[in-house]
Amino acid sequence: MADEWEDSPGVVSGDCHNQGRSFGAREWKNSTRGGRRDDGYNNRRQNDYNNRGGKGYNNREENGYNNRRDDGYNRRDGQNSRRENGSYNSGQDDLVIYVPQQMVGKVIGRGGSKIKELQDESGARISIDKSSHGGDASVNIKGDKESQERAKALIEELTGDQQSQSSSSYSSSRHTTKTSNEASSRAPDHSSSAPAAPATGEPDILDFGDFDWTKANEEHTKFQEERWKNLKPMKKDFYVELPEVRDLTDETIDQIRASKNNIECRRVFEKEGEVFKVPNPITAFHQAFHNYPEILDEIKKAGFAEPSPIQCQAWPILLSGRDMIGIAQTGTGKTLAFLLPAMIHIDGQPVARDQKAGPNVLIMAPTRELAQQIAKEVSKYEYRNIKAVCVYGGGSRQEQMAKVDKGVDIVIATPGRLNDLVNCGSLNVTDVTYLVLDEADRMLDMGFEPQIRKTLLDVRPDRQTVMTSATWPQGVRRLAQSYMCDPIQVCVGSLDLAATHTVKQTIIICRDEEKTDILREFFDTMKKDDKVIVFFMRKTRVDDLSSELALAGVQCQSIHGGRDQLDREQALEDIKTGDVKILLATDVASRGIDIEDITYVFNYDFPRDIEEYVHRVGRTGRAGRTGESISLISRGDWALAKELIAILEEASQEIPDELYSMAERYQVWKKKKEEERDDVRSYGGGSGRYGGGGRGGGRGGGRRDKW
The missing domain is CATH 3.40.50.300 (P-loop containing nucleotide triphosphate hydrolases)
Structure with missing residues (x-):
């Protein structure tokens, strides 16, 4: 059975913003997808598939396509969702919208920063279920009606999805139940000119009626003028051109x-x-x-x-x-x-x-x-x-x-x-x-x-x-x-990303389990005057390796967001003065820290985006000096291979053949996934290996291509 790279399902919320790369944890599996669905998921698809009552913005009642709200929606192995027992929104129904799977990372942001920002701006609580729903992920929005609408508007602006599907969550007693046979009797009709009217309740769209926006803007402008009318005098122009x-x-x-x-x-x-x-x-x-x-x-x-x-x-x-x-x-x-x-x-x-x-x-x-x-x-x-x-x-x-x-x-x-x-x-x-x-x-x-x-x-x-x-x-x-x-x-320079040309960029293709041995070999070859910053994605890995090196008698320092301020300052001082030659760090050290005599940058974990790679590499080769970066690339980094090749080519660096091959395989895999997603959206079925929540789709059994 072929090895495969697979995203495991998971619910992501703004509370996870400090968990690094934990969103939708990836894992290697020797299995087919047929065994992935738990009971709660299949119950959702079979018993309550067509429960579509309730109100909602763009609530698509025709044929029930994408309206899948039921008691089991947020359950895993019989666990009730927080919606049923929590009091976060004081009884206000949850708003659920759907975004394409490829946009989930954009909504979450690096380390959960974007989803936290969306919550701060809207006042709503946002969680994401990455399980596939017709090729989309569901976004659950809790809060009062205004905060839900703000959150929805922000997400649609972020994803550029002006026709995201949404629904309000209701208890099963409010649903108009149909059998799965009735639901599968015909394909969904996407030609409907407008969504069906809500079955009950008020629409989620705020109706301002005859609200005078012109007057409101004028009053706001007048308020600002009144607030700042007594400003102290200021001078800004001090230049005398020779x-x-x-x-x-x-x-x-x-x-x-x-x-x-x-x-x-x-x-x-x-x-x-x-x-x-x-x-x-x-x-x-x-x-x-x-x-x-x-x-x-x-x-x-x-x-x-x-x-x-x-x-x-x-x-x-x-x-x-x-x-x-x-x-x-x-x-x-x-x-x-x-x-x-x-x-x-x-x-x-x-x-x-x-x-x-x-x-x-x-x-x-x-x-x-x-x-x-x-x-x-x-x-x-x-x-x-x-x-x-x-x-x-x-x-x-x-x-x-x-x-x-x-x-x-x-x-x-x-x-x-x-x-x-x-x-x-x-x-x-x-x-x-x-x-x-x-x-x-x-x-x-x-x-x-x-x-x-x-x-x-x-x-x-x-x-x-x-x-x-x-x-x-x-x-x-x-x-x-x-x-x-x-x-x-x-x-200064091109707006296109480019790493400094004073740095030699070395790429090593390896497996994750080989990384520590490669790093230790590098430490053994360091010269007396060498200094290195080793970058990791996780704070825990920084702490673990720091302890291992200390036990082995190797002097090093570490810096990440979880360390006390005094410890962080001491770590930077020690590497600057040369008291230690090794600094273990997360991306907190990738920008703004000026240590002129760093000779090596070692990317133990490749960053999540190519911009961060450029900034990491920029920690060496400074102030007219030369430097070298060494980056370990595993199969989990293949999505960035194409962009990395462009950076290396621009700087006339040596590029391993394996990296070209990795980029090509990723493009083939990506194209195949897009075609499968388009098929699912077009026909609403075929859950099989890759479909999620389509009508009439079997469990499927095909095997995913090797990475």
Whole structure:
């Protein structure tokens, strides 16, 4: 019987957001699919298959296709669902919608971050049953009617599924029962122009009647104007362009940008017919800071020879008071690009610093390590007695509040602790005039968008906003459109993903059980001056291997989100100083941590997406050095093989033949699955090996192809 790679069914809820890759746990099986269905599942399909009563948005009563709500729906082996006994929604019926199986990961998000975000934004509780229902997964939404509708709208927006099927869950006594023979007598009719009217109850669609939206918008605008009408005066433009910069020809400007790693500049939301010239790039520090000799002295002390590519274009833009989006890989000088203009901005405000209720500059970062690193960078540059404080979860809340109460000019914060201090009244952000969202893509990946949006409600709307990111995904674009004013995007290098060319990328195809032996062999070959970061997907594996190495007498450190803050700081300090040569880490160390002399990155577990791979690789080969990454690829990673090949080809790296073969087999498997899913949706049957909940489908018995 052939080995096969198979997703086991499982219910996923927002409470699982810290469980790493536990969603729909994968497992190897030597079996056919025929034995997978438990009694509760088959009972659902046979005895109560056609119980379709009740209300619901897009409730498809015709032939009962996709309406499968019954007492057994959320039961496994006789266990009642929480819906029957729980009091989460105070008696409100559950709303169930169906999304394609391939969209489940998008709804869950990395580590459960997206499903948690959806719950936070909607106020509803969301759980996902990954068991196949006509090729779709069911999403169970608990809460009051408004929160259910908000959650449904958010999920449909996320998946792009404007015709997702939904139903309200009712007890079996409300169902109009039909036999399975009646249900299977004909195929479902998809040509119906509209869904049938609900059998009972009110529709789930909120009816606003003659609500005057124009008036409501006008009142909201008036409220905002009233709230911010007494703002303190602010200055944003501090740039005086030297003639040597102003008189550059277009040809020279293009040559400068091309020589600085192909800098590209554009207005992100440019309106047709408008003419706007992006400030010319500078090539020397004095061209940006000739009016600020103290800044030039600090740069000279730091030993920099010339501005980095992002700094060449960012400084003229930010000193001019414009909003900017900086797209560049980590380790390219982005921090200094927004930090020096921030210091000039603070000192140049018409209102004295001691007359303000809070800081002038707010910098938000995704992780405490990155926040601390930014704070450390601020401390290197002394300018007009500017004070900064770093606030983050895991640090002493009382100490952080005490520092804020003494008065600060710059606050560097993680979103969670920032919201905490704002909510308790310790930190006032209404005087923030210069806002930085550092590593914005990472913050969105980690599910911080609700906290970001909540904080920005209290920041004056005419502020100057800077956003940095290593990538330019849709979520970052949406955030920029909501909270930035006509921003200029500065992109260093290509927007296409690319790993640094100073790193040799080695790929090893292996089985999961071989990984530990390969890693131990690598440790045995390390030289005296080598330093390595080993990346894992699970915190438990980091802890286990750390203990094993300690017992074997090998010195190492570890860092992940579950460790105390002091331990995390000590781990970074030990690897930086060279007290240890091995750092075991989860992806908390993949961005924003600047350790210049890392010689190796070892991917014990390949990351979930190719963007994270690029960021991991970027931990070595920094500051003009070379490095090497070693990645262990097992069959569970085959979905990323094609994208990985593109990264390796772009960097002219050696690619194993097995990786090409893996990518080809995955594409064949994927195409086959899509065809099977289309067949199930078209005919509503054939559960067999792959169908789920189709009518009239047998148990099936075919064998899945080998991986």
